[in-house]
Amino acid sequence: MIAVENISKNFGVTKAVQDISFKVEKGDVLGFLGPNGAGKSTTMRILTCYISADSGTASVAGFNIHENPVEVRRKIGYLPENNPLYMDMGLLEYVKFIAQMRNIPKAAVRSRVEQVIGMCGLESELSKDVGELSKGFRQRLGLAQALVHDPEVLILDEPTIGLDPHQIIEIRNLIKAIGREKTIILSSHILPEVSATCDRVLIINKGKLVGSGTPQELASMSHGGQVIMAGIRGPQQEVLAGLKGIDKLTDIKHLGEADGIHRFELRSDSVEELSEEVFFMVARSGWSLTELYRKSINLEDVFLDLTTREAQ
Amino acid sequence: MKNIINIFWKEFKGYFSSPVAYIFIISFLVVTTWLYSRTFFLANQASLRGFFGLLPWVFLFLAPAITMRSWAEEKKLGTIEILMTLPVKEWEIVIGKFLACFVFLVLTLCLTCPLPITVMLLGNPDLGPIWGGYAGAFLLGGAYLAIGLFASSLTENQIVAFIVAIIICFAFLIIGETFVLMNVPQALVPVFSYLGLGSHFQSIGRGVIDSRDLLYYLSVIxxxxxxxxxxxxxxxxx
Structure with a gap:
């Protein structure tokens, strides 16, 4: 549905996007993850033909962004960063204006506008001006605007930014519901959001693609192994020597000591179960084990790992 | 064409969604009528020449005030990103916006119709210069508006757009004035006099619409x- 090939864009000396390529299949929900200023918005603006790439090309629903920008825009529903809206228009007037500009036949405008307003839960606000709406309703209006022409592709730039947790869940559910039929790209710098809504994630940092895959794949890709937390009661040096005796452990971190219990974070590249070995080592030595569990790696760790690895 | 009309309506309605439009229209009518009628009874002539003589100078402030918001506001709010990612071509939006402010200006000018009616009641004016004067005012106004829209597209600050537009319009207005023509090298006089916005306005104002003047204004726009x-x-x- 969307194919991006080697796109680059510079703003003066800043390399906003460097050589990014990816593909999105029909019906997929793709998440862009990255710190602020990573190039997420720039990539989206290139895809919606708001700005042009310096090099590289992309196609949306079979139309090339350089050759057929108007057709590309026709296929896309777009919610730009910070959700800009015409503050002095009426809510209904605004959605109608977008519907007309989106070439919806005159006879269908009314029913389509009503449909999309119902979908986004805006019925209670119909008589208001855009400027009078609360933040949550403005965000819904931004989505309504993007959905009014029933586009094949939706591009949403930080759709839940600045909302309260309750509203975030509502918008997220809305996106999930829409995502069953449409191809969606959304960006965020909030991890739970991406793992909650997306089938696939691209991690972007400083304009470069640093990782991609399903949320699960990314989690295992980051360390490729496991992290075990252990609490052991015993003499520090000997316990440490004992842990070093387990050769599959690649990294042993002493986290601290309280009441004679030493806590360790143990890392390993292998996927074999290591908790047992730790248990037997402790049991053989006659010490005691106060805790032992495998830490699950979440996207947060992957994100920090992938985005800081670059800096080091 | 449909896109242009949609943009036109959105922009045109936008003028009336705040009291600013009404304030523009009323202050324009009050100022021009006042300045004109101050000398009208003294001159004791049934002619609108004085009125049309004022227009290039009053428009100098009115036209940039109409256009300053057009692009600057879109840039400031970020709505330009919505507009430019709709399936329309850039020129369609430009034309739509221009038509909206042009119709607004035409509307404002039409509201000055009590003046020619009064003059006709009081005396027996030559109608040629009156029609010519209005035609010239539409064209001159159109040129000012095109300049103003361009100035607005350069910045996201409306005040900057307003001032830049006045400067460019003023420059185009005065290069055709006798005072400037006397002080430029002889070889440049025809060029300057041709480029001046005011001189074409005066020749149309005499009641003769010359295709050269028409062509000039359309090219500036x-x-x-x-x-x-x-x-x-x-x-x-x-």
Whole structure:
């Protein structure tokens, strides 16, 4: 549905996007993850033909962004960063204006506008001006605007930014519901959001693609192994020597000591179960084990790992 | 064409969604009528020449005030990103916006119709210069508006857009004035006099619409609308 090939864009000396390529299949929900200023918005603006790439090309629903920008825009529903809206228009007037500009036949405008307003839960606000709406309703209006022409592709730039947790869940559910039929790209710098809504994630940092895959794949890709937390009661040096005796452990971190219990974070590249070995080592030595569990790696760790690895 | 009409209506309604439009219209009517009627009874002539003589100077402030918001506001709110990702071409939006402010200006000028009616009641004026004067005012106003739209597309600050528009309009207005023509090298006089916005206005105002004057105004409008389009498109390459 969307194919991006080697796109680059510079703003003066800043390399906003460097050589990014990816593909999105029909019906997929793709998440862009990255710190602020990573190039997420720039990539989206290139895809919606708001700005042009310096090099590289992309196609949306079979139309090339350089050759057929108007057709590309026709296929896309777009919610730009910070959700800009015409503050002095009426809510209904605004959605109608977008519907007309989106070439919806005159006879269908009314029913389509009503449909999309119902979908986004805006019925209670119909008589208001855009400027009078609360933040949550403005965000819904931004989505309504993007959905009014029933586009094949939706591009949403930080759709839940600045909302309260309750509203975030509502918008997220809305996106999930829409995502069953449409191809969606959304960006965020909030991890739970991406793992909650997306089938696939691209991690972007400083304009470069640093990782991609399903949320699960990314989690295992980051360390490729496991992290075990252990609490052991015993003499520090000997316990440490004992842990070093387990050769599959690649990294042993002493986290601290309280009441004679030493806590360790143990890392390993292998996927074999290591908790047992730790248990037997402790049991053989006659010490005691106060805790032992495998830490699950979440996207947060992957994100920090992938985005800081670059800096080091 | 449909896109242009949609943009036109959105912009045109936008003028009336705040009291600003009414304030513009009323202050324009009050100022021009006042300045004109101050000398009208003294001159004791049933003619609107004084009124049309004022217009290039009053428009100098009115036209930039109409256009200053057009692009600057879109840039400031970020709505330009909504507009430019709709399936329309840049020039369609430029034309739509131009038509909206042009119709607004025409509407304002039409509201001055009590003046010619009064003059006709009081005396027996020559109708040629009156029709010519209005035709010239539409064309001159159109040129000012095209310049103003271009200035608005350069910035996201309305005040800057307003002042830049006045400066460019003023420059184009005075280069055709006798005072300037006397002080430029002889070889440049025909060029300057041709480029001046005011001299063409005066020749149309005599009641004779010459195709050269018409062509001149249409080229000025076309040129600045083209610059406007380039300026809007330049966001892509920055």
């Amino acid at each position: 076309g040129f600045f609308l083209y610059l406007n389009q380039v300026s809007v498109e330049s966001r892509k390459w920055k």
